[in-house]
Each structure stands twice: as structure tokens, then as C-alpha cells.
Amino acid sequence: MSHHDENVIAAVGDAEVDPIEKQAVIERRAKSRVRGLNHHAYYCTDAEKTRHFYEDILEMRMTIALRIPEEVFTGKEAPYCHFFFEMGDGSSIAFFDYPDFFDGKPPFEVSTVYHHHIAVNVDSDESIEYFREKLENEGYPSTFVDHGAFHSLYLRDPNGMNLELCYSPPATEEFFLRAERVAQDELRKWAATRA
Numbered sequence: 759m760s761h762h763d764e765n766v767i768a769a770v771g772d773a774e775v776d777p778i779e780k781q782a783v784i785e786r787r788a789k790s791r792v793r794g795l796n797h798h799a800y801y802c803t804d805a806e807k808t809r810h811f812y813e814d815i816l817e818m819r820m821t822i823a824l825r826i827p828e829e830v831f832t833g834k835e836a837p838y839c840h841f842f843f844e845m846g847d848g849s850s851i852a853f854f855d856y857p858d859f860f861d862g863k864p865p866f867e868v869s870t871v872y873h874h875h876i877a878v879n880v881d882s883d884e885s886i887e888y889f890r891e892k893l894e895n896e897g898y899p900s901t902f903v904d905h906g907a908f909h910s911l912y913l914r915d916p917n918g919m920n921l922e923l924c925y926s927p928p929a930t931e932e933f934f935l936r937a938e939r940v941a942q943d944e945l946r947k948w949a950a951t952r953a
């Protein structure tokens with residue numbers, strides 16, 4: 759962990775986490791009405807290039823590809839393709855190749871690879887390095903940052919979408935439990951500086 763990151767998470771501290779507190783969080787999650795990510799959908803500039811990136815490089819199988827003749831809400835004729843790539847928990851990253859609505863430029867002008875991103879879990883530090891190398895060989899540069907609680911690889915997909923591949927070591931669970939204790943207070947303090 760870099761010196762900078764220690765400052766960032768200073769408020770979270772490193773106090774012990776009670777097993778009862780841990781159990782309460784497990785039960786709260788089990789009861790949550792919002793169950794998890796189903797899919798994240800984004801515009802795409804080139805369907806085959808996108809397929810190659812997600813299916814061949816990141817090894818996420820394409821499970822759905824639908825050619826749809828009209829716009830869903832208006833019924834107006836506007837053919838597009840909507841396609842999905844599967845992650846290990848059954849959720850997906852999906853794309854629209856939508857010529858009537860999308861001019862080929864990224865829909866968000868993001869100044870850095872850190873802003874407005876989607877982060878997906880990978881299973882190990884080894885996998886981070888495995889993908890970093892594979893991406894590099896395919897012409898996709900990436901930046902690795904060790905945040906302590908998260909080991910993150912930041913990159914841009916062929917559609918200009920910021921993607922973070924993220925490994926959370928087992929100790930990260932404890933970080934979440936401690937962070938929750940101060941979250942409300944931290945946000946209040948932040949809001950006060952913005953008032």
C-alpha cells in the first residue's frame with residue numbers, strides 16, 4: 759500500500775472486527791432486495807472488435823446476441839444488436855451496436871481512465887497479471903494500482919469504456935466492515951465542505 763493510500767483510508771482505521779458484526783452483515787446481504795449486478799450495458803463502436811476483446815482476451819463467453827428491428831420504447835424502426843458477455847457469477851457486461859442512436863464516439867467524455875468506470879472482480883493477483891500481459895500484447899495498455907483493499911488494473915475497452923479489473927484479497931472483507939462504521943460520518947463531513 760502506498761503512503762498516499764494510507765492517508766486516504768485513515769478514517770477507516772484498523773480496529774478489530776467482531777464476528778457478531780460480521781454475521782450481521784452476512785444476514786443483511788442475504789435479505790437485500792437488490793441482489794447484485796445483472797448486466798451493465800454500454801454503446802459499442804465495433805461489434806466484432808468488442809467480441810474479440812471480451813470473449814478472446816478477457817475470456818468472457820458471449821451468451822446472448824440479439825438482432826432487434828425496432829426501438830423498444832417507441833417501436834420506431836431502428837435495427838440494432840444487443841449482446842452480452844458472461845462473468846463468473848452469471849452477470850454480464852452488455853453492449854448496444856445501435857447505428858441510429860450512436861455516432862461512434864464514446865457517449866461520456868471521460869478525462870481519465872479512473873473516472874466513470876465499471877469494476878469487475880477477478881479471482882487472484884495472478885489473473886490480474888495474466889490479463890495485464892494479454893491486454894498489452896493486444897494493444898490495450900493498462901495501469902495497475904495497489905489500493906491495499908483492492909488491487910486494480912485500469913484500462914479502456916475498444917469502445918472507450920473505462921474498465922477496472924479488481925482483485926480483493928480476503929482481508930478486504932474486514933476493510934468493508936470497518937469502513938461501514940464511518941461511512942455516514944465521512945459523507946456528512948464531505949457534504950459540509952461542499953456546502
Ligand SMILES: [Fe+2]
Nearest residue numbers: 875876877922
Ligand atoms: Fe473502482
